[in-house]
Amino acid sequence: MNKTIKIALPKGRLLAETAARLKEAGWGLDGYIASARLYRIKSRNFPGLSVKMFHERDIPIQVAIGNYDLGICGSDWIEELMVKYPGSALMKVGSLGYGKSALYAAVSPSEGMSTVEAVRERSGVVRIASEYPNLAEHFAVNLRLRRFGIFPLWGAAEAYPPESADLALLCGTEEELADCGLAPVAKVLGVSACLIANRNSWEAKDMKEIVASIYDKTTAREESELGVIEQYSGQRPRGLEVFPPGGDGDIVRLALPDGHQQSPTFDLLAKSGIGLDDYPSPTGNRRPTTDLAGMVIKVIRPQDMPLQVASGNFDLAITGRDWLCEHLYQFPTSPVKELVDLGSGRVKIVAVVSNDLPVADASDLRKFSTGRTVPLRVASEYVNIADKYARDNHLGLYRVVPTWGATEAFLPEDADLLIENTETGRTIARHNLKIIDMLFESTACLIGSSRRVASATKRDRINSIIQALQTGVKLN
């Protein structure tokens, strides 16, 4: 029996403190640093320990499905999984006492909702935006909201209230919320870094020594349990310029991408004659202004844009065709459509396997998947594209494992097939992987809704933005 103990460690917000704790515990991990390009690390002092770095959100999933015996991540991501799947093999060993923050339900006080009561009394659908859709649902049900809709997000939840959502469920401190113009109405969960384990490994493997080196049961104190919702009466945070209400005015609402798409987007808009102020923003401002009359702008994740356009929160958005496809595969009758191909950010969406696998193309893959008794693990950021690919190719028993970036590091041990994007294919080759199929090509595009716009002024404005961008693309 393989007695290697596998542990998943977080990148991102918990990395520095986790690294310090593990150094203190004498693990001797050399490569566990923020700039690491290799995600597999060996421990000098525990030779039986196999370490891999993940996006924090991947860790509970990886431990629950048994790819890893142990993991360290924030309790927010643990509860996000456990609240939906209480019967999973994920087990919380305990809090490690650092990385403290809290998960809040927050509103923008400009809407006149500053307490939980006010939210509950609201008529119509309460829109909740969150990176934690399961916790958001749990919160809504326990708050006994009559009607709610949940927007699952990749990020930037703080940018949604009040125009694009009534409530945001997000992690941070009260000061951080106030900086974004938000006020908490409830504390949903106290968050800290936690040690987690796979229940079956916990019973089958001897992990005492490793666990004891970082976790002391006697000094550990539990954070507030999920289920007891602490209520706040929201204090007024700093003022915030918000959009005019409703989707039915004359104002065009445009979503622009954050992250590495910002500078090509800025350039293109400049060439199209649309000037922007504070985009990309050095201070993280998500509401840049424009010299174009009748348009307001918000900066959100490109992944989240198609859903936001579909639900009528935005009229136009600049995202990638990959994310548009991902959305349309989930919601085939969605009104969202591509308006202009902006030509930049060209990537291929490909199916990838390990070089060691005797699979050269899709038909080999189908043969490889038939008659399996363990599911073929398909890892992807694009869960709907991946699922459709598996269905279209009649892969027998398969399971889509959602990931949050750096998917190439999943092969070969934590997945069998990836659905990934690639610009040059170099990253894929470097990881000893091969492309066996190309699904489609994706570029940046302007998306909009096929729903009729009531206001003639707004229709004209939308059309002139489309035309300006078409001109800009030609100049680009």
Next chain:
Amino acid sequence: MKTQRCKGTRDLSPGEMELFRLIEGTFRDACLNWGYQEVRTPTLEYLHLFTSVGTLTPGMLGRVYSFLDWDGWSGERVVLRPDGTIPVARLYIGSLEKEKLAKLFYVANTFIFEATGEKTRERWQCGAELVGVSSPSADVELVMLVLEVLKQLKIDGVKLKLSHAGLIRVLLARLGLSSEEQARVFDRILDGNTRELAGLGLDRNELETLSSLLGLKGKSSAFVRGLKALLAPDLAGLQPFIDDLVSVAGLLEALGADYQIDLASVRDFEYYTGTIFQLFKGRDKVGGGGRYDALIPLMGGKDTPASGVALYLDRLMDMVRPESLVKSGAPRILVRAEPEAAKEGFSLVTRLHEAGYRAEFNLGAQAVSGFDWTLDVKGRAPKFILTNKAKKKFEAQNIEEVLKLLKR
């Protein structure tokens, strides 16, 4: 590869299906006799139908099968029906609201997650809803209806327990709990956690009052009158509820129904406002129901009183004895055609069905012993040979002669 059944689901074998249909048929017949009309609602409903305040507890909503529909980009979910009553209330509001009195019944499956997968996550229930009447007689009628069904199914020893949701709510309010706390305490009671009441920060006296009331069990309407005396100083708010319970209990007693009052015997559903009744066989709950006057207005309908009851089909299937099954009276005939006479064989089977017989075409694997007659069809004369259970043979030249012989 072994194809496995989904965890927490069950198949119904032919034998089980026979039991299922027997129970369903008995229930349908009884409902039709009492003047109820059958309805069927979709398996898929909007989740918000069930999230409205006062319908299902958060504990139950945390176990529903909900998902985003193919056009669910607004983030609102749909759900596999977790309950039978709420969809029928929706149907009433949507298309029957003109009716002053609606007596409806249904046989439907409901879906609720159960972690171990040992119990079924898909459950069948036979339900009846009486919309538009607020009198205790309506509650009694529903109880009599299900007792009649159980009697016809020869399931005896069923215990009826009565409680009253209005009474419990007033008691909780009297303990000085905020509406928030009341809702939480009531949820706990509904989720069956009366013992956890201790952790709710009530003072000792309050706790004692509450648990002694919830612990009270009695057998007659005289008991309710006793309860009335016990609560005399606080009676004002309780009066109508106690009167209500006394009327229902009194009428049931007069009808000879065996019941027990047990105030803590409320579970699962939160929409009840009045009398709650539950049926137990041993420790198994086989059915239950109650009055839910607030549900229809809460769902956006007019202010309409209603009550309902349901029997749990899966539980009953374990209790009905197969020997109590009523066999269909028509004789069973096995038609064995020689290969060259297959056409005649099939025509004969059709004719026999038209004449009211249960006839099967022999496919080579049927056991002759289960049939009242076997009928051989040959390519040449004599074309038809009938054999009865006593192995006595009769010959016939055409189908008319066969029918004549069978009639004899």
